[in-house]
């Protein structure tokens with residue numbers, strides 16, 4: 001049995017949904033279909049999820065949402081027209097939406113989640129209906145009814161282990177199950193979404209629950225490329241990656257797959273196959289435990305911006321028991337999560353996403369570190385990008401770090417910090433945001449091919 005997930009780009013318009021139908025019909029083992037909300041039809045377009053977020057925020061502020069609601073339903077109406085579906089299906093969806101806006105809520109973020117989840121929920125209902133009209137035995141299944149129970153963390157939910165047993169019953173269902181991605185229900189019965197792009201996570205959870213032979217993730221690219229195609233044009237396609245490599249790369253900025261989507265698949269050793277809805281004959285990229293082909297030392301270079309670093313130095317820091325714990329406790333008390341913490345004898349840097357910090361929190365943090373830890377120096381550096389150079393081959397290959405740093409030096413990129421994961425599968429370079437593109441191009445040139453700059 002295969003679990004097959006289609007991203008927003010594969011569901012943006014009727015034309016795309018017809019391709020989805022063809023793909024599902026091509027293989028009778030494709031039994032569970034996870035869908036996202038309609039994505040962008042062009043670069044200028046908006047994702048339905050983004051429209052829903054704007055709507056929820058406006059409604060929460062007590063502003064008039066008529067225009068934005070119109071824009072949301074225009075997307076579904078267009079799809080119904082393109083698929084020749086009866087407009088009556090939209091009526092029940094519109095009623096449901098009005099109820100969701102009006103019903104009470106515990107807090108702002110759980111209200112947002114209830115609205116955000118509509119994108120996937122309505123898409124799954126339309127897709128199931130379309131499949132039925134085409135003569136396929138198909139049914140929409142709601143995550144609550146199926147037992148997808150998640151933690152009560154609005155916008156950042158995690159699946160609870162209790163879900164798997166109940167979800168495994170989906171295996172027994174006849175016909176095609178059409179399942180909305182991106183959200184589950186808390187134990188109290190509230191809708192909670194995963195973090196953005198979380199339909200990938202739903203697909204992986206279902207693949208684990210039903211012990212699928214493969215989790216197919218259909219998107220709009222022929223493969224996972226060795227570098228983001230928005231940075232380097234026509235980059236090399238990757239045929240096979242290990243779970244570990246893909247997790248590092250997704251975390252590092254390969255938005256093609258959510259980094260948390262690898263965890264359920266990895267624990268059950270279910271291969272993940274990234275494929276293109278617009279070119280289903282392309283071989284795609286397989287993500288597996290062990291790679292047949294020896295590539296490397298580097299398989300991919302990912303990058304992301306929007307980081308800052310808190311640099312703390314104190315003479316004899318290495319001898320002070322509990323220094324790191326106390327520092328992290330201060331950050332914890334401000335509700336901050338951190339990404340990396342490269343350290344030296346007398347100094348340590350904590351790297352975090354800067355959108356978590358406000359200017360006032362920033363000055364309070366600096367003050368507390370200076371006073372409570374009697375630090376000699378505390379400096380926050382903003383606008384950093386992190387570049388992850390990833391490959392299993394780096395573990396038994398000498399000189400990769402020196403090749404990377406030489407390439408960066410030749411491109412006149414100053415390395416702000418370096419960190420090598422203990423697994424030796426990745427190296428991280430912190431650079432200024434303005435240098436990110438140049439740095440990635442230089443590393444790509446060094447490890448893969450010449451890049452016209």
Ligand SMILES: Nc1ncnc2c1ncn2[C@@H]1O[C@H](COP(=O)(O)OP(=O)(O)O)[C@@H](O)[C@H]1O
Pocket residue numbers: 006007008009010036039197218219220221223224225226227228229230253254255256257
């Ligand atoms: N290394 C990479 N390989 C392939 N695609 C990448 C990579 N890095 C970023 N992407 C982007 O990921 C996009 C696909 O992910 P996403 O937009 O979330 O698709 P979907 O709508 O199918 O969920 C691609 O169109 C591409 O722009």
Ligand SMILES: N[C@@H](CC(=O)OP(=O)(O)O)C(=O)O
Pocket residue numbers: 006007008009036037039047049050119181182195196197198199200
């Ligand atoms: N629609 C949600 C969840 C998702 O997975 O979308 P996509 O498959 O388009 O990345 C979002 O935009 O975050």
